[in-house]
Amino acid sequence: MIAEIGHYALMLALGLALIQGAMPIVGARSGDPALMSIAGPTAVAQFAFVALSFAALAACYVSSDFSVLNVYENSNSAMPLMYRLTSVWGNHEGSMMLWILILAFFGALVAAFGTNLPVKLKANALAVQAWIAAAFQLFILTTSNPFLRIVDAPLEGRDLNPVLQDPGLAFHPPLLYVGYVGFSIAFSFAIAALLEGRIDAAWARWVRPWVLVAWMCLTLGIAGGSYWAYYELGWGGYWFWDPVENASLMPWLAGTALLHSAVVMEKRGALKVWTILLAILAFSLSLIGTFLVRSGVLTSVHAFATDPRRGIFILAILVAFIGGALALYAWRAPLLKQGGLFAPISREGALVLNNLFLTCACATVFVGTLYPLALEALTGAKISVGPPFFNATFVPLFLPLLLAMPFGPLLGWKRGDLLGAAQRLVAAAIIAAIGIAAGFALQHGGPVLAPFGVGLAIFVMAGALIDIAERTMILRVPFGAALRRAAGLPRSAWGTAVAHFGIGVTLLGIVAVTAWGSERIASVRPGGTIDIAHYRLSFDGLFNRPGPNYRDVVGRFTVRRTNGDLLGVMEPSRRTFPSRNMATTEAALMRRGVSQLYLSLGDPNPDGSVPVRLYFKPQVLLIWLGALIMFVGGGLSLSDRRLRIGAPRPAKASVALQAAE
């Protein structure tokens, strides 16, 4: 019964989405306020029915109702409650349900909080949002229905893919989807602006919070997925240039570019046409990401869908939305008025440079990901595009961006002083030079480029600090005055500095772990030892440990410093899932500061020895810590007074503090 309620609610949601997609547009064209005002309530109602439908599916999972095919295929009554709940989206059908849930949620938020939006823009944007919702709801109902029943209900389910039985599943897909789907709002607003043929700087201010939320969640989602792969897959890699990873990186790159170009549009009224294009591209790349992962084009653990009908349906959605949006853009964008002149050396100029490198990097990832597919389809030739390609192309495009990053915030709007900015960055350059020298002094035969990488990371971080120091004049005015200036700085200025600092932190982690990480591969017997960096691990033996729906064979290792100090034990394991006759590697991690010892276990040999892979990963946690700092930076920017949605504007603006900007 519950499954049928869910099924029916989804159909009703589709009906509402169709109304929401049609009436407000008609209203906006004929200037009928009654028709336009339909958009808001239907968006909220559509969300309510999608939420009901999703809740029904979740209820089937929690109660282990194996008469529902989707639950039978992806769940098991022995799984802990958390995994029964998260396995709702650990499969194709359920993850599409999560997709439309978040889509409808964003639509409802626009309807509920977009009270200060122009009526026409709001009606058009919500209508476009409804087209996307209707397309995906139709996709679910016709090709990926999660509510199908089995006539003879089995007693037990087939269990969730063991690799997915991890806390990572609880947050990684939802965060990624909030990111992907969040860009749909920017897309809808862009289409609405094109439909209306009118756009102004305020557009950027309305869209910016949505882009920020999407970008923050995507940043955290990608970083979380990277950490999950790092500890789950057993060989300590954190980024593989896998097509599925690239699918999430492309919207991130386009979204980062959008975030920056929207600033120019909001502050200076320039780059309007370009910003609209980026808004379209960011969501288009999210759709392509969904297609790559969901269609089975890439045979991987993510491509649960093996049914080509699904691939063709998503491809049709892709063609209709991306093709339609770009055609509309080509037709209507010339009508939009350009504005805001600026000199090449200026804050705007720096942000254009940022956009240039980000879009080129994005294009590189795009061609590297899709080229093998296209080549095989056209000529039948099979080639591989792997990490060596991306390291040779993406990295050279990203380095100049990082080098230029500290200059941007120090340049003035309209006409900047490059020499002045360079002078203010001298301190950062000196600190970076010290870092490079220290790198050379401390490394023993590591790569020559590594200390320069460290130097660049330090330059980026110090540049962010100098930005704040300059704005607060901390070294030039009394400390109390600087503190007052700091409190008066716009939150978005803090956000910029914090997020840029986070990039430096991530870069430092990547450089350190790539250049100075070490690895030991060995077979050990009980009583044997392995040495790595300053640590010595002794193998105490193997033992069995039962879990709720798996068995662990655990290796126990005692970790000491080389001088004999006891640090603790590490217990990596091989985890076998009887329900699927599969095994996973559960690596053991020991944190030392921001570095980690990483130990994974092979299957025991007949002679009693155990193959192990042991890594020392210096500063590795900085990679994800940096992403967390970027997230916080985004949050600070989001809390900026001028972006708070629906917040009443204070009558007296604090004019004195505006000068600091």
Next chain:
Amino acid sequence: MSLFAGFCLLLLSSTQLLAVESNEILTDPALEARARSLSKELRCMVCQNQSIDDSEAPLAHDLRVLVRERLKAGDSDAQVLNFLVARYGEFVLLRPPLAWHTAALWGLPPAALFIGVMAIVLVVRRRGSAAPAEAANLTAAEEARLSKLLRDKG
């Protein structure tokens, strides 16, 4: 996100060993280092986008042993790669060779940058020539007022 490697893991039963096994390692550290860097350039063809250095699949094990045998026999790095391409096709290389059928792949990143720079330069130049024209488009009354202001100041 990259749980693709888990796919490899799942295809196999629980009998696989770890990637790069201890008995594979060569005694000559220089040769072993070369073997490791070559392994990172070679694809495990039964896996999804995984190098043979990372993969636990039996095929990856065989290829690692093969690479080391060729190195011990005195092959250069290029010879090893050529040997594997002759056997398994270009699919085995994670870094696609620069050839006609990959020209668009390798050419796109620099081309995108070039086109981007040219587009920006063009827009800047067009704007640059547009700005003075706008400034010159003053009405006669404005011209008179401007010259009066300038005179008063001077």
